[in-house]
Amino acid sequence: MAMAAAVVVVGGGLCGGLVALELAALGLEVVLVEGTEPAATELSYGLMPLPAALPWLRLQLRHGPLGLRCRWLRLHSAAEPAASVPWLDRLPLPAAQVEAPLFLAALPAALAAAGVRVLPAQVRGPLQPGPGGWRLALEPAPAAGGGARGSAADPGLEAAQVVLAAGGGCRQLWPALAPGLQTSWAGVLELAEAPPRGLCWPAELTVPRRFQRPALERQTLAPGPLAWVVDAGLVPSADRWLAGQISLVGAEAAVGAQAPDTPQPDPAAMEERLRQGLSGLSPALAGAPARYRQVPVTFSPTATPLVGPVGGAPGLWVLSGFSAAFSQVPQQALRLAQAIAAAAADSVQ
Numbered sequence: 120m121a122m123a124a125a126v127v128v129v130g131g132g133l134c135g136g137l138v139a140l141e142l143a144a145l146g147l148e149v150v151l152v153e154g155t156e157p158a159a160t161e162l163s164y165g166l167m168p169l170p171a172a173l174p175w176l177r178l179q180l181r182h183g184p185l186g187l188r189c190r191w192l193r194l195h196s197a198a199e200p201a202a203s204v205p206w207l208d209r210l211p212l213p214a215a216q217v218e219a220p221l222f223l224a225a226l227p228a229a230l231a232a233a234g235v236r237v238l239p240a241q242v243r244g245p246l247q248p249g250p251g252g253w254r255l256a257l258e259p260a261p262a263a264g265g266g267a268r269g270s271a272a273d274p275g276l277e278a279a280q281v282v283l284a285a286g287g288g289c290r291q292l293w294p295a296l297a298p299g300l301q302t303s304w305a306g307v308l309e310l311a312e313a314p315p316r317g318l319c320w321p322a323e324l325t326v327p328r329r330f331q332r333p334a335l336e337r338q339t340l341a342p343g344p345l346a347w348v349v350d351a352g353l354v355p356s357a358d359r360w361l362a363g364q365i366s367l368v369g370a371e372a373a374v375g376a377q378a379p380d381t382p383q384p385d386p387a388a389m390e391e392r393l394r395q396g397l398s399g400l401s402p403a404l405a406g407a408p409a410r411y412r413q414v415p416v417t418f419s420p421t422a423t424p425l426v427g428p429v430g431g432a433p434g435l436w437v438l439s440g441f442s443a444a445f446s447q448v449p450q451q452a453l454r455l456a457q458a459i460a461a462a463a464a465d466s467v468q
């Protein structure tokens with residue numbers, strides 16, 4: 120017999136984790152299904168302007184430390200030297216950061232304390248309506264050493280309300296989310312050792328004064344061929360240093376008006392492009408020993424994230440496609456949880 124819950128959240132990254140906590144705080148019975156796809160949250164810099172840290176302070180007061188800290192950052196102009204203002208390039212500016220590995224390490228205990236049940240499984244798409252709402256077919260997540268975690272038989276999962284917070288997996292679960300929700304691939308180098316201090320000095324980290332990624336995302340309003348940019352930067356996060364970031368969108372063969380998902384690119388080609396792009400910031404960084412990693416990242420070509428009910432699918436909700444996720448998700452997860460709680464209350468009256 121299928122297991123039942125009032126609300127199922129699909130995805131255990133930034134979006135899924137925070138909306139599950141908010142739903143549980145509103146008294147709803149929540150199951151979070153976390154799959155095996157790579158999570159953008161895991162590789163994220165987690166940076167945001169200082170005022171955006173206020174909702175994170177609220178979350179930390181309720182759930183304990185979630186990786187929030189204050190940083191000094193330097194904005195460099197390596198990609199556009201003509202626009203460089205030397206004193207500005209050396210001015211340390213305050214910023215907030217949620218160190219992603221610390222956030223993801225703290226999340227399971229926070230979810231358990233809030234009463235959220237976590238199921239390690241992959242939800243098969245596309246979703247199907249079921250009795251009383253939705254019926255989710257599950258594939259058990261593989262265990263660390265191979266084999267399946269938990270029982271082999273899939274009892275399925277039924278829920279009146281389902282939240283799509285599966286990042287790059289959202290479109291596979293509900294294909295009609297395209298073209299408003301697109302997926303890019305983002306890659307970084309995880310450095311084998313700490314970089315020379317001078318690269319960020321007098322700050323702790325450095326990122327471009329102007330990121331090229333937003334313009335790349337807007338290009339996908341029309342289907343197009345593969346295109347990439349490197350926004351060279353160097354960011355510490357927990358016990359690691361990330362040098363990035365390369366962003367790639369488009370498809371080799373874009374057909375029709377609906378942009379297809381960006382296919383997973385060849386990691387070796389992506390690493391080479393990223394290292395080339397980093398050489399403008401520092402030749403030493405471009406050649407540094409490191410492990411290259413890439414993940415899918417969802418975005419909205421109009422820079423308007425998808426938050427709310429999914430049209431034509433009662434009981435289905437989405438939280439995805441943020442361009443400034445760490446700034447925006449805490450507030451948007453709270454609003455979405457309130458809307459779902461109101462819909463759940465209406466349905467029992």
Ligand SMILES: Cc1cc2nc3c(=O)[nH]c(=O)nc-3n(C[C@H](O)[C@H](O)[C@H](O)COP(=O)(O)OP(=O)(O)OC[C@H]3O[C@@H](n4cnc5c(N)ncnc54)[C@H](O)[C@@H]3O)c2cc1C
Pocket residue numbers: 129130131132133134135152153154155156157158159160161162163164165166167240241242243244284285286287288289292305306307363364414415416417438439440441442443444445446
């Ligand atoms: C290098 C890099 C740097 C970044 N820097 C910043 C930054 O400084 N500031 C900022 O605000 N944003 C930044 N971002 C973007 C930000 O990290 C993402 O927008 C955000 O983490 C997305 O969170 P998410 O929960 O939507 O998706 P994800 O973190 O991708 O989580 C989705 C989860 O869903 C699960 N899943 C997928 N399909 C299924 C399925 N079928 N069944 C069950 N589970 C499933 C996956 O396993 C995954 O855990 C950065 C991203 C990258 C890659």
